[in-house]
Each structure stands twice: as C-alpha cells, then as structure tokens.
Amino acid sequence: MFEEQKSQFDPGDPCTTLSVRQHEVSPCACCSSVFADLMQTMEVLDEKLTDPDFWRKRNRCKEQAPRNAVLINAKVLTMDESFSEASAMAIKDGKIVAVGDDAMVRAAADADAEIIDCQGKIILPGFIEPHMHFFPIATIGRFEDIGPFRYPTVESALSRLKTLAENVEADEWIMARQFDPSLQEGVEELTRAELDKVSTSNPVFVYNASLHFGYCNSKALEIAGISKDTPDDPASPYGRDEDGVPNGVLKGGKAIASVVRHNTSRNTDDLAEGCLDVCTRANAVGITTFCDQGTGLVRGVKELDIYRALAESGSMTARLRYSLSYALQDEFDRAGIAYGDGDEMIRATGWKIVSDGSNQGYSGLQREPYLHSEDKGIAYVDASQLKEMVLDRAARGWPLVVHANGDQAIDNTLDAYEAAFDAGLLTNTPWRIEHCSILHDDQIERISKLNLSPSFLIGHVYYWGQAMRDKIFGDAKAELLDRTGACERKGIRWTLHSDDPVTEMGPLRCIENAVSRRMWKEPDRQLAPDECISVESAIRAMTRDAAWQCHSDHEIGSLVTGKYADFILLDRDPRKVPVTEISQIKVLQTWMGGRKVYTCPECLS
Numbered sequence: 331m332f333e334e335q336k337s338q339f340d341p342g343d344p345c346t347t348l349s350v351r352q353h354e355v356s357p358c359a360c361c362s363s364v365f366a367d368l369m370q371t372m373e374v375l376d377e378k379l380t381d382p383d384f385w386r387k388r389n390r391c392k393e394q395a396p397r398n399a400v401l402i403n404a405k406v407l408t409m410d411e412s413f414s415e416a417s418a419m420a421i422k423d424g425k426i427v428a429v430g431d432d433a434m435v436r437a438a439a440d441a442d443a444e445i446i447d448c449q450g451k452i453i454l455p456g457f458i459e460p461h462m463h464f465f466p467i468a469t470i471g472r473f474e475d476i477g478p479f480r481y482p483t484v485e486s487a488l489s490r491l492k493t494l495a496e497n498v499e500a501d502e503w504i505m506a507r508q509f510d511p512s513l514q515e516g517v518e519e520l521t522r523a524e525l526d527k528v529s530t531s532n533p534v535f536v537y538n539a540s541l542h543f544g545y546c547n548s549k550a551l552e553i554a555g556i557s558k559d560t561p562d563d564p565a566s567p568y569g570r571d572e573d574g575v576p577n578g579v580l581k582g583g584k585a586i587a588s589v590v591r592h593n594t595s596r597n598t599d600d601l602a603e604g605c606l607d608v609c610t611r612a613n614a615v616g617i618t619t620f621c622d623q624g625t626g627l628v629r630g631v632k633e634l635d636i637y638r639a640l641a642e643s644g645s646m647t648a649r650l651r652y653s654l655s656y657a658l659q660d661e662f663d664r665a666g667i668a669y670g671d672g673d674e675m676i677r678a679t680g681w682k683i684v685s686d687g688s689n690q691g692y693s694g695l696q697r698e699p700y701l702h703s704e705d706k707g708i709a710y711v712d713a714s715q716l717k718e719m720v721l722d723r724a725a726r727g728w729p730l731v732v733h734a735n736g737d738q739a740i741d742n743t744l745d746a747y748e749a750a751f752d753a754g755l756l757t758n759t760p761w762r763i764e765h766c767s768i769l770h771d772d773q774i775e776r777i778s779k780l781n782l783s784p785s786f787l788i789g790h791v792y793y794w795g796q797a798m799r800d801k802i803f804g805d806a807k808a809e810l811l812d813r814t815g816a817c818e819r820k821g822i823r824w825t826l827h828s829d830d831p832v833t834e835m836g837p838l839r840c841i842e843n844a845v846s847r848r849m850w851k852e853p854d855r856q857l858a859p860d861e862c863i864s865v866e867s868a869i870r871a872m873t874r875d876a877a878w879q880c881h882s883d884h885e886i887g888s889l890v891t892g893k894y895a896d897f898i899l900l901d902r903d904p905r906k907v908p909v910t911e912i913s914q915i916k917v918l919q920t921w922m923g924g925r926k927v928y929t930c931p932e933c934l935s
C-alpha cells in the first residue's frame with residue numbers, strides 16, 4: 331500500500347503521498363495543501379487584506395510609536411556572547427541605546443527619557459520562534475481547540491462541545507479542531523453518532539489535528555446534502571456505516587470541503603482576526619519574532635502582500651521571517667522573490683522543502699522499519715530529487731531549510747547538503763534541518779563538519795515521548811530523539827520550535843521540555859536524560875541562536891546596543907526556579923521595536 335502511494339507522488343502536491351496511517355494520527359502542518367481546500371470554503375477578499383487601511387481599523391496595539399525610556403532596577407539577561415547581566419537598559423527610536431548599571435545607563439540616556447522602574451524583574455530578549463505556520467494557524471485558529479493538551483479524553487472534549495452547543499444561535503455552526511486520537515483516550519474517530527450527542531439542531535464539525543480528517547454530525551451532513559447516494563471520490567471518500575450511509579467521518583480535503591463550505595459565516599473578517607490572534611498569542615508568550623516555515627501554502631504569493639499590509643498598518647506586533655514553500659516554486663520564481671528581500675519587520679530567509687512525513691504518523695523516513703512493522707515511512711521527495719532541488723535553489727542563493735524527521739530522511743538531507751558544499755554552493759548560511767528528530771552519532775559528526783544547524787520540535791519528547799518509545803521506535807531508538815545535549819557538546823548551534831499548530835507556541839514550555847526531558851504521560855520519567863541541557867543553553871536556543879538561524883542575529887536575539895528593542899519582562903528568573911516551573915513563569919510585558927505590545931492582564935503595572 332505504501333509503495334502504491336509513493337508512486338503517485340506529485341511534487342506540486344505533497345499531500346498526495348500521505349498514508350492513511352499518518353492521517354489517522356499525525357498532526358503535520360508542513361505538508362498541508364488542505365489549507366487550500368479550507369480557503370476555498372471561505373469568502374476571502376485579498377484586495378481588502380492587502381490594504382493597510384483595512385488593518386489600521388483593526389489595530390489592537392495601542393502603542394504605535396517607540397518609547398524613549400530607561401528601564402532601571404531590572405535584572406537584564408543580555409544573552410550576549412558572555413551571558414552578561416546588567417541592571418538597566420535605555421531604548422530610543424525602537425533600538426537599544428545603552429545597557430549597563432543604572433547610573434551608567436541613565437547618564438547615557440536623554441535627560442527627558444521616561445524612567446521605568448522594573449522592580450527587580452527579569453528582562454530577556456524577546457523570544458524567537460524559529461518554526462511555525464502563520465496562515466494555517468490564522469485560518470483555523472478561531473475554531474475551538476478541543477485537542478489533547480486541553481482535553482486529555484475524548485469524553486472531556488465532547489463535553490466541551492456540548493457546553494458550546496448550549497450557547498449558539500439557531501443555524502450557527504459549531505467548529506472545532508485538534509482532535510487527536512493518538513493522544514486522547516477514547517474512540518478512534520468521531521462519527522455522527524458521537525457528534526449528534528453534541529447537537530442535533532446545529533451543525534457540528536471537528537478537524538483532526540492533522541487537518542487531513544474531519545468529522546461532522548447528522549445536521550451538517552443534511553445541510554451538505556450528503557447521503558447514501560452521494561458518490562465517493564476514491565482519493566477523499568466518506569466514512570460509511572455497514573449499509574453505506576455516511577457516518578460523519580470525512581477523509582481528506584475534498585470530503586471535508588464538501589461539508590464545511592456550507593458554513594458561509596467564514597469570511598475575510600475571520601481570517602483577519604485570525605491573523606491578529608496569531609500576533610496577540612505570540613506576544614502573550616513572549617515572542618517578538620516568528621518564522622513561517624512554508625510560506626504560500628494558503629494564499630500563494632499574496633501572503634507576502636498581506637504581511638506587508640499588516641506591517642505597514644502597525645498591527646503586526648511581531649517580526650516575521652519566512653521560508654518559501656517549495657510547493658509553489660514556479661509562482662515564487664515568477665514573482666522574482668530572492669533571499670534577503672524585505673526589511674527588519676518581514677524578510678525572506680529560507681527555502682523550505684519537506685523531505686519526509688512525521689514519526690508519530692509512521693511516515694518519517696527511516697533507515698530501519700518501525701517497531702513491529704516492515705514499514706520504513708515515506709519519502710515525499712526522494713534522495714536524488716532532493717539533491718537536485720537543493721543544488722538548484724542553492725545556485726539561486728537560497729539558504730535551505732529541509733524538514734527531515736526520520737534518520738534516513740536526515741541522511742538524504744545531509745547527502746544533498748554535502749553535494750552543495752562540494753559544489754561550493756553552501757553559502758548564505760546557516761542552512762537548517764527541521765525537526766531533525768532521530769539523530770545518530772555519525773550524523774551529528776556530519777552536521778558539525780558541514781556547519782549545519784538543526785531545529786528541534788521539542789514537544790516530540792514531552793507530548794509524544796512515551797508513544798515514541800513504546801509504539802513507534804522502541805527503547806533504543808527513542809533515545810535518539812531530539813539530541814540537544816549531544817549537539818551542544820559537539821558545539822553545534824541548534825534551536826527549539828513549536829511547529830504551531832502541531833504544538834502551541836510557548837518558548838518557556840519549550841525551554842522546560844528541553845531542560846527536563848520529562849514526558850506528559852509519565853511525568854516522573856525522562857526520555858534520554860543525557861540529552862538534557864542547561865537553562866542558559868535552552869534560553870540561548872530561543873533567543874540568540876534562533877535569531878542567527880533566522881538570519882537576523884545582526885539586529886535581534888540579544889540585548890546589546892544597536893539592536894532592536896525587542897524584549898520581555900518575566901516575573902521570575904528561569905535559572906532560579908525548579909525546572910518543572912519554568913513553563914509557569916509569567917510573561918509580564920512584551921516589547922517590540924521599543925513599543926509595549928503586550929501587558930499581562932492580571933499582573934500589570
């Protein structure tokens with residue numbers, strides 16, 4: 331079956347190769363052309379979204395001008411090369427003008443600069459999320475999250491939906507997302523029988539966390555006119571019960587779209603608010619820069635115009651770096667976009683290729699078969715294709731960003747990068763390996779030699795660690811997951827990411843996960859404790875080194891004179907709290923370019 335699916339590969343549509351197994355269990359935003367299907371269900375007007383005035387009217391950030399201020403009585407962790415500390419920092423025109431002790435910084439600042447007493451709180455550089463998916467999150471963000479991290483059982487998720495159903499208007503759709511049977515205990519799929527218990531009068535629709543599956547109730551099927559007689563598209567069929575009646579399970583983008591397109595309340599305003607939510611949510615967890623890893627998958631090249639309008643209007647309260655998705659290569663080439671295009675707010679910094687699937691979906695490409703299986707996963711791009719694509723893009727000046735989860739996919743990526751190195755094309759560094767989940771010593775050796783940089787989806791350890799060990803790889807191979815410690819010892823620069831919507835953006839949570847290596851389902855046990863790293867290293871991975879990985883360390887990532895005034899105030903020092911409390915530290919304020927863009931609502935001053 332896997333062979334058959336591989337042979338249907340179409341480089342323009344990476345989703346065509348997804349296995350049924352992956353669909354069932356894997357959240358995988360990297361390869362989602364489902365977003366295109368989803369967008370077709372929304373009435374979205376690009377001319378509005380590319381108009382700065384449209385965004386200006388919705389601006390959520392009260393502060394539009396950078397402050398001229400001196401922050402004193404703080405503990406400033408500068409994250410400079412020597413991890414030095416200071417007590418004060420002066421900012422002006424969006425940049426840092428002095429860092430040091432209170433007296434020195436006050437003397438260096440303008441006489442009329444505003445004095446802000448930080449009352450001993452911690453100042454860190456704004457966090458940098460090096461791998462997330464902006465438009466995908468914006469598109470589905472406003473649906474109710476009933477995923478495992480909020481509702482560990484299917485029953486609790488359904489009961490949340492029931493509560494929602496009590497408060498909706500007649501005809502209103504109840505829309506939800508993130509259902510993940512690989513982590514939520516209970517039924518494997520949500521049939522109409524389950525969802526009819528939520529409501530029989532209102533349509534109910536739920537996305538699987540992978541977005542490759544949808545589930546709906548009888549009312550939704552009825553509105554969509556889907557019955558026993560509706561024919562199946564073999565590539566995207568309806569689930570059916572024994573007598574052929576659709577059971578509410580929708581397999582693939584087309585079946586999903588045939589239902590959700592009847593929800594006509596989704597429109598430009600939803601997407602706009604979704605975009606602003608992404609910024610708000612990022613600021614609330616201390617992020618001042620994020621990097622979109624797969625630009626174009628939702629709105630094509632238009633995405634760049636939308637980002638531009640957002641930034642111009644002042645509504646974009648985090649900087650954006652982006653890697654163009656290889657799936658839209660021709661469109662981007664026609665538009666003539668080049669590495670480095672943009673400015674300090676928005677900039678093109680990479681070329682993204684997805685070379686395999688995901689390990690928890692059994693589609694990451696492995697050297698050896700999965701546990702209790704003959705199967706080695708899926709190459710979305712085979713080794714020779716990958717080499718060709720890497721050489722082609724490198725010759726055009728692009729730094730490469732290749733998604734590789736399985737160890738064989740990482741071998742293929744290293745071979746391709748090495749070919750570029752041999753051809754003198756490994757330029758505009760750093761080049762990245764995304765997720766880089768299963769890593770052997772020989773691969774770490776090669777990464778070091780070629781000066782490459784991995785970014786780890788550290789939630790793999792925390793959320794899926796137990797499944798990786800017991801179901802997917804077995805004890806020995808699970809030890810090779812997310813090897814931050816080994817990379818650190820080797821002097822390789824690495825980062826951490828959320829891959830939101832795979833896991834939610836949360837740098838402090840990522841830091842805690844990497845430092846503790848504890849597992850969600852077995853809180854007292856660690857996965858591969860040798861891979862633990864220090865709090866300082868984990869912070870560096872989400873600030874200075876993430877800035878470097880996003881080709882921006884000349885302007886952000888540490889608090890030194892001349893860089894942008896992107897910083898956060900924390901109520902406690904992550905180095906001084908018990909490891910398991912790091913994720914609970916409060917972000918009190920977030921500042922971007924000298925503007926305060928977030929204040930914690932319950933702890934403000």
Ligand SMILES: [Zn+2]
Nearest residue numbers: 360733764765
């Ligand atoms: Zn990925």
Ligand SMILES: [Zn+2]
Nearest residue numbers: 359360623829
């Ligand atoms: Zn991704």
